[in-house]
Amino acid sequence: xxxxxxxxxxxxxxxxxxxxxxxxGFPVYWMAATALNVNSQLYGTGQVAWPQLQHLPDxxxxxxxxxxxxxxxxxxxxxxxxxxxxxxxxxxxxxALSRFKFHGRGLVGFLLFMTQVVPEALILVPLYxxxxxxxxxxSLWGLILANVGxxxxxxxxxxKGAMDAVxxxxxxxxxxxxxxRFSVLTMIILPLIMPSIAAAAVVSFFAGWNEFLFAxxxxxxxxxxxASVGLASFVGQYETPMSAVLGAALVFxxxxxVFFLLIQRKIVAGLTAxxxxx
Amino acid sequence: MPALTFNKVSKTFGDHSVINAFNADIHxxxxxxxxxxxGCGKSTLLRMIAGLSDxxxxxxxxxxxxxxxxxxxxxxxxxVFQTYALYPHMTVRENIAFPLVMDxxxxxxxxxxxxxxxxxxxxxxxxxxERTLSIARQLELEPxxxxxxxxxxxxxxxxxxxxxALVRNPDLxxxxxxxxxxxxxxxxxxxxxxxxLHHKVGKTFVYVTHDQVEAMTMATRIIVMNKGIVQQVxxxxxxxxxxxxxxxxxFVGSPPMNLIPASVNNDALQLSGKLAVxxxxxxxxxxxxxxxxxxxxxxxxxxxxxxxxxxVAVVERLGAETVIGCRLMxxxxxNDQRLLEHDLVFVRVSGNPKVKIxxxxxxxxxxxxxxxxxxxxxxRIFLDQE
Numbered sequence: 001x002x003x004x005x006x007x008x009x010x011x012x013x014x015x016x017x018x019x020x021x022x023x024x025g026f027p028v029y030w031m032a033a034t035a036l037n038v039n040s041q042l043y044g045t046g047q048v049a050w051p052q053l054q055h056l057p058d059x060x061x062x063x064x065x066x067x068x069x070x071x072x073x074x075x076x077x078x079x080x081x082x083x084x085x086x087x088x089x090x091x092x093x094x095x096a097l098s099r100f101k102f103h104g105r106g107l108v109g110f111l112l113f114m115t116q117v118v119p120e121a122l123i124l125v126p127l128y129x130x131x132x133x134x135x136x137x138x139s140l141w142g143l144i145l146a147n148v149g150x151x152x153x154x155x156x157x158x159x160k161g162a163m164d165a166v167x168x169x170x171x172x173x174x175x176x177x178x179x180x181r182f183s184v185l186t187m188i189i190l191p192l193i194m195p196s197i198a199a200a201a202v203v204s205f206f207a208g209w210n211e212f213l214f215a216x217x218x219x220x221x222x223x224x225x226x227a228s229v230g231l232a233s234f235v236g237q238y239e240t241p242m243s244a245v246l247g248a249a250l251v252f253x254x255x256x257x258v259f260f261l262l263i264q265r266k267i268v269a270g271l272t273a274x275x276x277x278x
Numbered sequence: 279m280p281a282l283t284f285n286k287v288s289k290t291f292g293d294h295s296v297i298n299a300f301n302a303d304i305h306x307x308x309x310x311x312x313x314x315x316x317g318c319g320k321s322t323l324l325r326m327i328a329g330l331s332d333x334x335x336x337x338x339x340x341x342x343x344x345x346x347x348x349x350x351x352x353x354x355x356x357x358v359f360q361t362y363a364l365y366p367h368m369t370v371r372e373n374i375a376f377p378l379v380m381d382x383x384x385x386x387x388x389x390x391x392x393x394x395x396x397x398x399x400x401x402x403x404x405x406x407x408e409r410t411l412s413i414a415r416q417l418e419l420e421p422x423x424x425x426x427x428x429x430x431x432x433x434x435x436x437x438x439x440x441x442x443a444l445v446r447n448p449d450l451x452x453x454x455x456x457x458x459x460x461x462x463x464x465x466x467x468x469x470x471x472x473x474x475l476h477h478k479v480g481k482t483f484v485y486v487t488h489d490q491v492e493a494m495t496m497a498t499r500i501i502v503m504n505k506g507i508v509q510q511v512x513x514x515x516x517x518x519x520x521x522x523x524x525x526x527x528x529f530v531g532s533p534p535m536n537l538i539p540a541s542v543n544n545d546a547l548q549l550s551g552k553l554a555v556x557x558x559x560x561x562x563x564x565x566x567x568x569x570x571x572x573x574x575x576x577x578x579x580x581x582x583x584x585x586x587x588x589x590v591a592v593v594e595r596l597g598a599e600t601v602i603g604c605r606l607m608x609x610x611x612x613n614d615q616r617l618l619e620h621d622l623v624f625v626r627v628s629g630n631p632k633v634k635i636x637x638x639x640x641x642x643x644x645x646x647x648x649x650x651x652x653x654x655x656x657x658r659i660f661l662d663q664e
Contacts (some may be wrong), residue, residue: 006556116463167361169359169360169361169363170363170364170365170366172328172330172357172359172363173359173363173364173365173442174365174376175330175350175351176330176350176351176355176356176357177376177377177442177446178329178350178351178377178378178380178381179376179380182388183380183383183388183393184652186388186390186393187367187393187394187397192366192367275316
């Protein structure tokens with residue numbers, strides 16, 4: 001039997017959680033509600049606070065006029081390509097930094113850290129010049145490389161930290177069991193740090209997913225644009241089709257939400273890893 | 279079969295020397311225990327045998343061949359770690375089978391993703407599955423085969439680690455304090471199990487411990503180490519009865535050997551400063567030395583009946599026997615404010631004698647039970663070599 005005090009505490013807790021859920025979810029709801037409103041209402045005072053489903057066909061027609069599928073595919077390619085590259089190189093670099101003693105190890109760590117200090121806008125022009133030289137301008141692969149330059153150090157630090165926590169004995173035991181170094185990493189270490197890999201994957205994926213500055217600078221071809229640049233192109237000098245922008249934004253957000261939901265449990269485990277003695 | 283030879287093997291970390299010109303032979307099929315206090319270099323030595331640590335200088339020979347630069351896999355050893363080092367993401371079955379699976383891996387199986395498929399397929403291969411099951415049965419692990427290490431007790435984890443070492447049937451087993459994480463009862467049980475295992479497989483075991491009880495009960499030979507230097511290499515009995523120096527005398531035995539400073543004044547022996555003793559046997563012809571006698575070689579008597587007057591300071595009743603710590607009555611004992619036990623003389627008597635702390639008593643000994651040590655370097659003094 002629950003005492004009145006515990007009942008009150010429980011009610012308070014649920015009220016607080018409910019409030020936070022509403023606060024976090026409201027922008028998404030408002031995005032959906034706005035997308036299914038008429039533009040004329042949006043710029044006046046007559047916006048309806050709930051989605052008007054009868055306007056769905058109009059929204060679909062409007063979005064059909066732009067290559068939103070292509071933009072979404074480009075974004076997916078940039079985000080997942082950058083994630084795979086960051087995790088692969090980050091795991092190798094993290095393992096080297098975690099396990100091997102070599103001259104310049106501290107310097108490598110410092111330089112990786114420095115990449116996070118330098119603002120993207122600062123290296124935009126030098127990078128543009130380099131991309132011209134290497135023929136990477138107007139190429140999705142070039143954009144993936146530019147993004148990896150920023151997400152790789154984060155992945156490297158996250159994975160190195162996780163590898164530091166894996167006892168040496170487990171690795172040495174595998175070496176005694178005739179397991180070569182590379183397989184020690186892929187078969188023993190990486191499965192043990194899956195939560196941290198998931199956390200690094202989220203950071204890398206969303207860095208690529210939300211990327212705008214490099215994409216709007218390096219990609220001229222409309223067909224190569226990611227959704228972020230595509231969305232910005234809706235904004236006109238005289239008119240912005242608000243419902244179409246938010247409709248496209250909704251489509252743009254859904255894969256990211258699905259990705260996050262899929263690995264959220266792993267991320268929480270990764271963020272709290274090492275917090276308590278195992 | 280790997281008879282091992284250490285030829286002036288040294289190991290340094292920067293300026294810090296861990297092992298200093300270590301010389302020893304390990305014979306085929308023996309159970310050799312490396313015994314010493316924490317930080318004496320015994321685990322480093324074991325890691326050098328396994329190829330997990332480099333040798334700074336000297337040679338390590340496997341069957342007469344210099345093996346300093348051999349990869350661990352070429353040495354054909356199995357290693358049981360203090361922390362067990364089981365793979366937490368694998369089941370007990372996968373843990374035990376892992377060395378066999380690795381032996382069966384072709385080079386290209388090590389490619390990422392391919393290795394996952396290859397490992398699962400090899401786990402099902404008849405010879406690997408049968409060998410894994412057979413080892414698991416030997417160590418009574420069959421009901422646990424599909425569990426993960428996290429759900430096992432300490433003793434079960436230890437057995438899995440042993441099974442993983444046994445499965446490849448290596449010639450040399452290296453065990454690094456494998457029982458130190460277990461409770462006292464389980465430690466006794468596992469001690470017997472490891473000894474039985476050694477008899478059964480008949481291979482060479484090199485076992486590192488700081489626990490002298492483990493060393494005495496399991497070893498065919500013991501190497502006692504201190505600060506990276508070998509103190510004595512011998513059988514457990516010899517090490518106990520004839521320690522090479524005061525370090526070994528103190529380290530082996532619980533309670534340790536009683537070591538009392540002795541001096542000779544006008545051909546008379548004096549213990550602990552001013553306590554004149556009628557020794558009635560030859561003693562070293564030097565002015566100062568250390569008088570050593572094991573606690574069980576001392577006898578406890580009422581005051582005035584033994585040659586060494588004493589006062590009971592500590593009584594440890596262990597059931598079948600009692601260990602009594604006494605302070606020798608040198609005439610200066612009232613000025614002695616020290617509380618620590620290392621200046622007490624311990625007597626081990628059977629049963630449960632009625633003695634009280636503070637009671638006056640006396641101790642006695644047989645002259646041929648006494649060992650003499652150099653007062654400066656602690657080395658044993660042999661009367662017949664003087």
